[in-house]
Amino acid sequence: MLVSCRVPGVWWECKHEFNPGQSMTPHSSRILLVDDELTLLELLGDYLRERGHDVVTAENGAGALDLYNSELPDLVLLDLKLPDVSGLDVLRHITSRDEETAMIVISGVGSLDDVIEALRRGAWDFLVKPFINLELVMHSVEKALEKRRLRQENRLYREHLEEEVQRRTRELRQEILARKRIEEDLRRSEMRYRELSLTDELTGLYNARHFFRQVQAEVERAQRYNSPLSLCVLDIDHFKEYNDAYGHLCGDSVLSELGRVIQKLIRDSDSAYRYGGEEFIIVLPATNREEAARVAERIRCSFHEHAFFPRPGTEVHVTISLGVTSLVPGESVSDFVDRADQNMYAAKKCGRNTTVCR
Template sequence: MNPDTPFGPQGLTQIIEGNPVATLVIDAGHRVTHWNRACAILTGVEAAEMLGTQEQWRPFYPKPRPIMADLIVDGAMESAVDQFYGGKFRRSGVIDGAFEAEDHFPHLGADGRWLFFTAAALKDETGRTIGAIETLQDITARHRAEAALKESEERYRELSRTDALTGLYNSRHLQECLLQEVERARRHASPLSLLVLDADHFKRINDTHGHLEGDRVLQALARTIGNNQRRSDLAFRYGGEEFVLLLPQTTGAEALVLAERLRREFAAQEVVPEQGEVIRCTISIGVSQYQPGESPRDFIRRADAATYAAKARGRNCVVGAD
């Protein structure tokens, strides 16, 4: 270390080298004057490779660009810092003129690392900036823990609104979505339709073939629905052998066409049990289009009533609600 540099005094060197936090210092010419052992461990780059160079960017970025300390030396204002760390930085609440930030460095280490770093100016007795000091802390473990927690929470939310047997949404989530879609239809004066589908003679299937085969029939129906729904459509297991398909931006006439396609495709399906005869099942479908001013309960009630009407007509048919 050259003792004639602005940061050469033995005391400062000992303080920086003894700091367990990764620390680097650059002078007014953007040359590295200090690169402590903790910084070498964090970056995988030894001090001997960095001291006296202007390559402080090298462990962090694939090509030359300022690090936070460089911006401090240049007297950076917030607009300049924002150019390189937009949305990731803030002014330090402890040190005047200092900035701190969190960022991900994909080129640091084998899998990239998240760092929290702070940079502050070093000034002489006249107040002139003669360099900058930057500290860096590895917060990768914290970020990974937060990401894992967020993923776990999202998985729990998904499970709480999903029917375990069919993978479709459950009836509780239907109530939430129905309110939202009705409100959207009201606000934008857009069409909204709804199908209620009920498996015909399902009790007979359970009694004859057993509940496991009955479950396979319901799963087959769920797949038929899933294969025909658009990305904007929402499918639910309403309860037992009853299903609901919510169709935003869809008129009653369009919903009737879809309902007929579902009825026809499911009637042609075969569920093959491990033993016994092939199981065929049909569905009765009621269709309603939202009417301005009606409640979500009345909207679904009309489709439900149309399903019962389809049952009364002999099943395996589609009926539009009045």
Template sequence: MYTNPGTTPADQVSIPDIQTEGGVCASAGFMLAEGVDRCPIPIFVLNHEHSILHWNRALASLSGHPAEAMIGTQLQWQAFYPSARPTLADLILEGALEGDVDRFYHGKFRRSQLIEGAFEAEDFFPEIGTEGRWLFFTAAPLRNAEGHTVGAIETLQDVTEQKRAEQALRDSEKRYRLLSITDALTGLYNSRHFFSNLQSECERASRYHQPLSLLLLDADNFKQLNDTHGHLEGDHVLQALARVILLCVRSTDSAFRYGGEEFAVLLPGTSLDAATQLANRLCEMFASTPLQLSSSAVIRCTVSVGVSEYQPGEKPSAFMRRADEGIYEAKRLGRNRVVPISHRGED
């Protein structure tokens, strides 16, 4: 029986003496137990009956479960899970196959490439600490001289900070990607993303034989607005138009600013008639929205909209050209209106 200095009898751990040609080397057993207990890596050891033989200081610190409460029990699950279930070391003792391990670790494990018969896994443990911890853990069998499994050892590594750093990097990459496809003034997607999406949505509409419509919008008298009130006020008008667009479109639609005062909306699964109805609502909402200038003056602005529906197999440029023609026709007819342009057989 090995007694860890400074512990109570409940902490005492049975460590098999190391047999040598000269007999029993008790000091080697002491050194082994002391090394495990003082190891900075969290470790626990189970015997063949799944009882805890050793629960080192690092694991006690990580889990909040002291050795005296754990050694001699089969309560190893309490340090990691809200209800009783096998740990990876328990599964090793049971000779679990990969299918058995997968029942509990759901694909988040693998066989160790370094230790025969061992498994490695990684998971988040909400029960550990106040915010939960990510752990990488390895469980391996302990065998006697005849090769029979007589226990199991599990080591754990707290990889929470690494996981947080990886998530921060992913978030940063996501923000960078979003910035690269977003118009800084309005928050809508930019022109580069528009032309990329236009191509992919046309291909999808052709492949699945689904309707696809396009709105092109142009703020009316925008040059005059800029000349009269200044570019800053013009920017405010564009931002207001972007907000109205977002209020009118669905989550499946995509809105873009692809030019100075030019906007586009791609409407998957939408016919020409349905797209025209949406465009009319948008046009009316923007015209009825009072826009307050920095001078406290209140103005109202309007927008001209062209609408087209994609025809399977046609070039995206032809699809877009029809909507553009709709804008010119709306301007010619007096602005503040929607003009749909149907397919005329061009490609």
């Protein structure tokens, strides 16, 4: 079939056999065609579609940008003279977003300055209207698409090389990292062993052995810097009766819950210990007696609010008695601890579920 046509902006003559649905190119690409001449859009769009490409068209710059953002075409054929915005502005927007989008600008005769500026801004090629032969247009399109394909292949190859370098670098580091992991595991094992030797497994608090070392250090620090230091001793009320009534497993759950409540309500600078059996002790650095009493009351109330269910349908609220005191300048550690312990026993004598602070 021989086709010739003359329309504003395009004159072309091309001999080809047209078989509807048959692709004229081995790979279909998405092309955005931008021109304010509707007849050119229609004819050039049909010409590119006949060669297997997916073509979308826009009559102005705003429409072109909308289509570009939604369709992400492989190639853009862009007229530099548009009715609303400059084609150069459209070009700048697209090239700043994706350098791999093929850009061919279209200009009229006598607009070479615009073409030069477009090439400087990232256009890949240019075409001058009116078109003498659409096969020249097709040649430019195919060349641009091939360039895009090569750019993508080069990028993928570079990415592959980078991944390969990173993979081999990781392999070289594996031996060092493995050695570091072994050393770290050993260090953690040592820390874990040390922690187990200092903590009570049931409550997660420190044990009595660690308390005596720590309280001595805190007393010395408080005396050196003349800062307050307080102790809180607490004991679970009627714990033996609870154990006898419901068993030691239920009793262990009471001890564990009290340890959780204490850890939740004390500061990071404070430390808590299972002193023995159902008795606990809290060391509160830089804390005066009144502040320590408030902490003790929060612990007492929070623990009393917790409901235990040692048997189905049996709800029990367990109470604690607490004794609070502060360090007196010059006194010994044993006197300090003994006074807090005596205050706890005073709380028991006051009816339990209370705090004595003196």
